[in-house]
Amino acid sequence: MSLLGLTDNLTNPALMFFLLGIIAVQLKSDLKIPESSSKFITLYLLLSIGFKGGQELAHSALSFEIIWSLILGGFLASAIPILAFFLIKRKTGISNAAAIAASYGSVSAVTFVTAVSFLEMEHVFFDGHMIAVMAIMEAPAIIIGVLLMKRFGDSEREEGEQPTSIGQTIYHSVTNGSVLMLLGSLIIGLLASESQAAGIKPFTTDLFKGFLALFLLDMGITSGKQLSVVFKTGVFPFIFSGLMPFVNGLIALMLSFQITDSPGNQLLFAILGASASYIAVPAAMKQAVPRANPSLYLPMALGITFPINVMIGIPFYYFMIQYMAS
DSSP states (O other): OOHHHHHHHHTOHHHHHHHHHHHHHHTTOOOOOOHHHHHHHHHHHHHHHHHHHHHHHHTSOOOHHHHHHHHHHHHHHHHHHHHHHHHHHHHHOHHHHHHHHHHHHSOOHHHHHHHHHHHHHTTOOOOTHHHHHHHHTHHHHHHHHHHHHHHHOGGGOOTTOOOOOHHHHHHHHHSSHHHHHHHHHHHHHHHSOHHHHHHTHIIIIITHHHHHHHHHHHHHHHHHHHHHHHHHTOHHHHHHHHHHHHHHHHHHHHHHTTTOOOHHHHHHHHHHHHOOOSSHHHHHHHHHOTTSOHHHHHHIIIIIIHHHIIIIIHHHHHHHHHHHHO
16 A cells, blocks of 8 residues: 555545544543434444345355355454453453453454445455354354353352353344344345335435444544543553454454455455454443453453554555555
8 A cells, every 4th residue: 555545544534533533532522422313323334334235145146255254254253252361361350351352352343334434435345245244253252252251250250140141142142233233234135126225225325424424423532532441451451452453353364365365355354353342242241241340341442442443454454465465
């Protein structure tokens, strides 16, 4: 990627609105997106990306690349939390390590959506089955986190406390609003005909970038508030949440080279490996690992990892893909 290309990416309006949100917090401005509006925008983005992914899948024949892509997604969602857990359990305790591991093994739908917007801006094609890969990566990491907690966390369990069953964990993972909207939209897009999809195209496609800019403004404000919390937790969580995305992202990128030649798919694999969940995982961990401290793992994922992926990670992985292809 040339210096001019990097400058274009940094001046992308959606990214600039994200930076505006962070700056607003530092200036102690009262700028904010109403909570109800923020939830609507989140649902809209998931609906749009899921529906378009379903439409792409409807026109794609089942291939070995699709099968291996789904397998790779499941592998990453299972292996990354195990790696993260054993790296941090002595520093944070078992409960917090399980929640952090689940966060970094799961994925951020908004980071994925931002990467999709980046690819569209660069006019780089990606396959619709990558939406399905993202969808299946939500639950396995949460389940692995709970299993690790059950295996190593007996010493932290309070007397009389009833452990959450794996069945309950799976239920909370799949019925989480974000996951359900994404999967549901994917299926609806898969079933809808081209003429039916064209009828709602102004909503699912034309408005997408505007809503993304608004949402990233909101995420910038939220991330700016979380940054101060991360700084108070000490050096290690800050270092972990800054470096772990690149470790996971590069591993995912190298593995993706073995199953796909599509630069768009490769970039999405990298960002899926690098991202950390701050929506589905906190909701599930609140039920499954109540002793885990959300004021630790949520700011790590949202305050540090999310901005790094959006501002640095996406263009960095794209540069790596171009470099490896040259």
